[in-house]
Amino acid sequence: MDVPVIELSGVLKSFGPVDVLKGVDFKAYGGKVTALVGDNGAGKSTLIKGLSGVQPYDAGVVKFDGEVVHIHSPRQAGHLGIEVVYQDLALCENLDIVQNMFLGREEITELTLDEASMELQATKALQSLSVRTVKSVRQKVSSLSGGQRQTVAIARSVLRKAKLVILDEPTAALGVAQTEQVLNLVRRLADSGVAVVIISHNLGDVFKVCDYISVLYLGKMVASVKTSETTQADVVGYITGTKSMDGASA
């Protein structure tokens, strides 16, 4: 197996007396989709916030492409090539798709916004993900469905040439058809070489699209398995703490 895009070892994080992450190890590989699952309060969001630079870890080693890095700000994470698609997506409804995809990184030529160049790149990014559901790149986001919005948010990370894309519950608010579309999109994103991490409570989705599954239980990584080598029942066991990696049921 080649070098993981991201490799965490012994990550610790506490809020005052509360230890939320208690020595977590985690890996995600380029071209693969890794699920991060666990019950409410297991520490998934806290783990992600450390990677996105929003809330740095207290201790532990973070390797990016095999190099030890220290991520202290979102900007730094962005420079490394880490993009997080938050659950609330953070899109501006009053702006169109192109404007949202380039928000904060607008291209300027001749002192003004280079709309043509941005439109072209946005279109290419959507095409590279074989997005078919978006009619026009100049549509306002307010007119898009939940799945289309998710698509725009994911395509934005493509545009930024991210190496690691983390999606926080990307299908939580979506219906069957749109969930399907977003999962396909996630697959294509990974196929383009990006390391994708999905946080999800929906094991059906996880088994459909993920190559690896990592399970957090009360701040510890209790299992990291290949999807093809495990079952939903086992994963439910890891999540609820009735089963551990050595196979012994508690």
Place this chain on the structure above:
Amino acid sequence: MSDVKISSGHEGNVRDQVTAYFQRIKNGEMGALPAVGALVVVGALFSILSPFFLTKLNFANLFVQAAELTMLAVALVFVILLGEIDLSAGVTAGVAMAGFFLLLHGGTNWIVALVVAFVIGGAIGALIGFFVARIGVPSFVVTLGLFLGFQGLQLVMLGEGGIFRIDVPEIKSIMNDNLPTWGGWVFLALMLVLSAAVSFWDRARRARHDLSNRPIELLYAKLAVFAILGGTTVYLLNENRSQGFASISGVPIVIPIAVLILFIGTLVLDRTQFGRHLYAVGGNAEAARRAGIKVANIRITAFIICSMLAVVSGLFHVSRLGAVEATAGRQIVLNGVAAAVVGGVSLFGGRGRLVHAAIGAFVIVMIENGLGLLEFPAGVNLVVTGSVLILAATIDALSRKRGNGARS
């Protein structure tokens, strides 16, 4: 993979474009349409009801009367787009103009005094922005406080009930003098060339990236409409509108000033990074922040622009009166907010353009002017204007609902 076709809205022939336009309206993106409709209806109504409404003299009066309100409404758009408000814009202009008078009175050169007046305006805007963006006081409260405080400051600066003449011919001529006949035509030609140049420049950029362009006929049609409307306006204003012996004709000097400010302001909002970020912050401040936009700086800058453009409005006021008053700017600010909203600028933030505010200002001024000609008492004017405002805000709220309804 790149066989997937994603359009940009620029494709298709004239008919496709027209269909798409109606589709957008149906989806609630009405823009200035209701306000333009109101303008036409109100104009037609008064033309029928009053023989004085559609005269050359009144036509020119409308423009001059609308100038102050238009400028103030345009100023307010910069903060309304953020979902903020500046209730003190009128009295801020009043304070700046009081400062202008005191400097003149003390013997300062009028240009220097005017520059200082704008600096005062900018400083007040920065102060408001600081309270709103850095400390987190709601703009409604900060500017309500200043609205009260600056009324007092004006009185302190100028004395109770003071009206003081300003004897600077250059200032007075803004609202009271006209361009020579040829000047109006040259200005119209200049604006047409500028707006054509901007459009062709855009098309060239798109073509360079192999992106489709809208049918060129649409651009010609747009320019033709501008030329006809502008040409008619300049023609009518160039006719003698005097009812006495001395002839009065020409485009009032204030018009090119206001149009240029509108044009530049629109370029800033549509084509600069600042403009894009202003809309983004107004649409979703949290999204803007996560995208790395310095939200506080955008807010402060918007308040500075608002206050400085309000000073322009105050300058127009002083020019028209030829005097500085201690009570200036109290009434006009609410009309300014009303003008922006009537024109289709959303108080929720993120939606609206400068030209909307200008159209809204014309609707309000027309109502005031027309009802005045029909000799209705002032009370009726307030009731009608208030009703129009509520109607406009209702359309805004409804179209917002419809826009959101498109999510599934």
